[in-house]
Amino acid sequence: MNLQGLKDFLSRLRGRPPVPFSVLYKNFKGILERHNAILERIGDMGDKLGGDYVFDRQYILDSCEKLSDQVFKLVADLGLLCQRRNVALFTAFERIQHNVSEELAGRRVLLRRDHILPLSELTHDLADAGGNKMASLGDIKNILGLPTPDGFVITVGAYFEALEAAGLRRSVAERVRDLGGVDCGNTVTAGNTQEAEGIGRLSQELTAAVLKMPLPPGLARAVEQAVRGLGCPGGQLFAVRSSAWDEDGESSFAGMYETMLGVPAEGVLTAYRQVLASLFCEEALRYRLHHGLCDEEPAMAVGVMPMVDSLVSGGLYTYAPLSEDDQAMVVSAAWGLGKPIVDGTAETDTYLLRREPPHALLSADLTAKATRLALSPDGGTRMEDVPEAERCAPCLSEARLGQLANAAMGLEQFFKRPLDVEWAVTPAGKLVVLQARPLSIRPSGGPRACADTTVAVQGAEVLLSGKGVTAMGGVGAGRVHVVSEGEDLSAVPYGTILVARHSSPRYAKAMPRLRGIITDVGSVTGHMATIARELRVPTLVQTGSATRTLREGQEVTLDADRMVVYAGAIEALCRFELEREDVFEESREYRTLKRVLRHISPLTLLDPKSDDFRPESCRTYHDIARYVHQRAVDKLGSLAETHREIRESAPRTLATRLPLGLTVIDVEGGLAADTGPEAGEEDVRCRPMRALLEGMNAAGMWETSPVPVDMGSFMSSVTRTLSADAAHPARLGRNLAVISREYLNLHLRLGYHFTVVDAYLGGAVGDNAITFRFMGGVTDLTRRSRRSRLVAEILERYDFMVEVRGDMVTGRIKKHPTRVMMDKLFMLGGLIGYTRQLDAKLGSDGAVQHHFEEFMQSIAALKEARQ
């Protein structure tokens, strides 16, 4: 115990008079309200990434400021409630707040401090650590599931560490920033000469400094180990590629940074340094200056990948250049390794393919390919002659071309850009994607595209319009496939527009092959929508009638931004989408919001019983809110020990007809005045509680029929509820209701489900509010997610605002007349009972629909009987 702890302990012994309970209770209610407000703001901020909204930087700044303020006050509230200074929690708050403001100031906070990240762990979420190019390759491999080479990236963090160890980081950043400052003061003519000289000198100095900078021993070892870890045979060669922040193939810093091919294992560290040094080449500095990027700290990650031994390699442009009218893509291919093709020194076969599936071959221009670059058995590469018979033979079969085209179009849809794809076919016959870069096909003016789309759209028949909600924006064309119940989705053909009655996370598997998703029912914040956004599949939910309006096999174009479905494939509209100068997901505002949200919205503190459930483990504002909420609820349960004056409102067991094992704290008028230490249901005066119990007790709602697969866990969950929860003081606060006449805050753990109901039904309609939260479960994730979906759909049907995060469903409803709100609570009571053991039974998606209907019917019948 430290000194402060000792002092606190002594002062407690001296019997400091406790704060009056009424004050603490008010404080507790304040915490609940603030907690809800915080979750709502976090949800709001997340919504803005959906694509419907236009927001600016000011919005991000304001939201972060208000949120930080709310979280700070929440932590302070807990301090007041618990009569302790939560130093550790304030420290966690300050750390997160610091990270948020660093992100807002353009200094990115690296979530991973590793020197090395394997490509198999990399996606665009880690672009800050892995750089843009390698993060894109990571997306291709890990999100889209296309084969790429193995490999790893030496992170931006490693670069900073090396720079810092050499005492260079600050001076490099300052000198680059000064470069931007000098420019402003100069006249145009004088500026050009001075600028050129200044850049040349700066470039030389910085490049030299990086080239001779010693690498920290730990970093050098990590790189060497990672190279060995690739498990390549001796003599294996590597490609060492730049992957800088803001490096985006064609549009920014195009080809300015170094890529070293054919590097032997022992040369990787030297190549690494050379690639780093290219961050300060003249061209890149000039680009920085002219694009106002001098204020952003330059940073570089470097990718290391084994060179792929290839039978055939080449490139593919998803839009053939120079042929404005053709909707064609172009493939160039040659025997052997790809370097001569990329360099433009090799003779290649050229194929034109249609952009629309099945990507018919338009033309094949074959040449004689006399030589090829091959891996040499003793290391390195060598040019060799191509056997006579193969020289004039086509490098690619039509089947292979089709496979290549499918992969490329999938990439284009994901990156929302026309692409230049570098690929290879291994001797084992596997197609590997080596790189995908944006390709410029933008016409010089904007109006042409504009005219095209209007004309094209004017001619088109509108099948569906103005209905639904955009879950992911964008345009996609393809053939409709209406999903039937229980169908195996692995057979859904490539390029399909999936049309379904309900949204479902099980479509995730097929998503990389889909051009779009349209559902009758569904939520923008559900699992499926989240995955669609991750994979950038244009998605429209809640259209009401898509499954009836759209026919199987029909060719359609979905414009999810505008919520319109046209008959036929409208190429001009798809093309317009790809010609947009600014992809929303790449805008600075989008990326900033997404980056700050990493410190705000993920919930990593899940299990209150785990040792990790402590302030030090809070990584996000959501974590802090969760922690405070849990501690506040725990605290309230133990207040009776310290507050003698609340003997009357001391925790009491509530004998309910159902085995709830419920402890009640009555704050004010929640129980009848003459209630003894053992309260019964008839003593309850709390209006929300009464309505909820009524729903739970209603005939048939409490699910007690034997559960065939899972009887054991069913019984154990009942006994657990009866004995352990009621008896164990440590568990007090788990099945706990805090009530007053108008207010109910209920935490209920039944079996393995965890339910929270927070309801206030006061006099004024405007104050009425119910929040319902549902999470947990014993079964596997699929079943749990089915149950979340069932709960979400039922809540939505009852006009709740529903949010689904992982397997937690939150529903909120406000400002309805008290009578209506009582009905909602009655329904919630029924729902709690009904879903208690349900996930064990949700063996198929069809079962969700069945149970949904069953529940709706029973509750409707009960309500009628009640009235």
Next chain:
Amino acid sequence: MTVEDMEHSGNAADPVGSEPPRRRTSILVLDDEPIVGKRIKPFFQKVGYEVEAFNQPLEALERIRQRRFDVVITDLKMEGLDGLSFLGKVKEMHPDTDVIVITGFATMETARQSFRKGVFDCVAKPFKLAELLDGVRRIEKERGLAV
């Protein structure tokens, strides 16, 4: 008017090819945060509007001196020239240009003032693109444009 109406009526009035295309409704967007114009412009272009976007009030004003726009969408709080005097000048030059104001909550009071200056509609930031389109569609309906 729904999208369907517009597309179909547009189609009827303008068979592709032979006749000169119908006059598009023209929109000028002004916001000193470039992202706003970048989002609005392609969205409206895609449904057949003619859109120009500006970040500098003075440049936008210069453009309005050169030609008339059917609709002006402007932020109220900007550096250089404040939104209220901007829209005053627009109305002075082209009384029949309709103005939609987009604004943060902080300037709601100014938004109220702007209504007195003849603003057609007011949209609070952050806003949905569909809300803005609704506003423009109502202007078109009242002015008998795009039919």
